[in-house]
Amino acid sequence: MLRQFRSDVRTVFENDPAARSRFEVVFTYSGVHAIWAHRLAHGLYKRRWFTLARVISQISRFMTGIEIHPGARIGQRLFIDHGMGVVIGETCEIGDDVVIYQGVTLGGTGKEKGKRHPTIGNNVVIGSGAKVLGSFTVGDNSNIGSNAVVLREVPDNCTVVGNPGRVVKRNGERVGDRLDHKQLPDPVIEILKSMKKEIEDLKKELRDKGKPNTIEEGEWTDDHFDI
Numbered sequence: 001m002l003r004q005f006r007s008d009v010r011t012v013f014e015n016d017p018a019a020r021s022r023f024e025v026v027f028t029y030s031g032v033h034a035i036w037a038h039r040l041a042h043g044l045y046k047r048r049w050f051t052l053a054r055v056i057s058q059i060s061r062f063m064t065g066i067e068i069h070p071g072a073r074i075g076q077r078l079f080i081d082h083g084m085g086v087v088i089g090e091t092c093e094i095g096d097d098v099v100i101y102q103g104v105t106l107g108g109t110g111k112e113k114g115k116r117h118p119t120i121g122n123n124v125v126i127g128s129g130a131k132v133l134g135s136f137t138v139g140d141n142s143n144i145g146s147n148a149v150v151l152r153e154v155p156d157n158c159t160v161v162g163n164p165g166r167v168v169k170r171n172g173e174r175v176g177d178r179l180d181h182k183q184l185p186d187p188v189i190e191i192l193k194s195m196k197k198e199i200e201d202l203k204k205e206l207r208d209k210g211k212p213n214t215i216e217e218g219e220w221t222d223d224h225f226d227i
Helices: 002-015 022-028 030-046 050-064 187-208
Strands: 105-107 131-133 158-161 166-169
Touching: 002 022, 002 030, 022 030, 030 050
Parallel strands: 105 131
Antiparallel strands: 158 166
């Protein structure tokens, strides 16, 4: 148990440059407090002391602003940064070395029975305000962008942005700093850039063939699009 506590404190220092001392982490970090309370509640839950487990989880929710259902299974070295508004559902499973920022929801999408919450792989970062809803897997080494809404399975080594969430693959490798979750590509912007490049290429091709370019700069109208 003491070894686990030390690992939790060490995880904070590895992920939060604002952490200054062990005393500060132990007494002021709500994410650490929520994880410790969850371990106690989860132990009672596995022994079928469901009501007492829920009481402990609700007290933790009141004190920390983080709601973790006692039935959720959490791996090693989870780091919840700030954590206000984080919700983790009953059948959620979280792997090792996961980072969760404030406002994240790992929830379900309906009243279905059984496994109804996501499974989060190892070494995953979930950005502020992201919603991961449903019974599917988020693969290892993936990044979920801030405010993304993820409703389908995410392969390993991917980033997800947008609403609904869109996967952006980068040669099977994690992109950039795993904690810099604001620096993620936007697929919509990438498509617009691609379209702009194609238009410029077509205009250049027309000029090279010596044909007059009937559409001058600044003269684009709705009549030019066959919608």
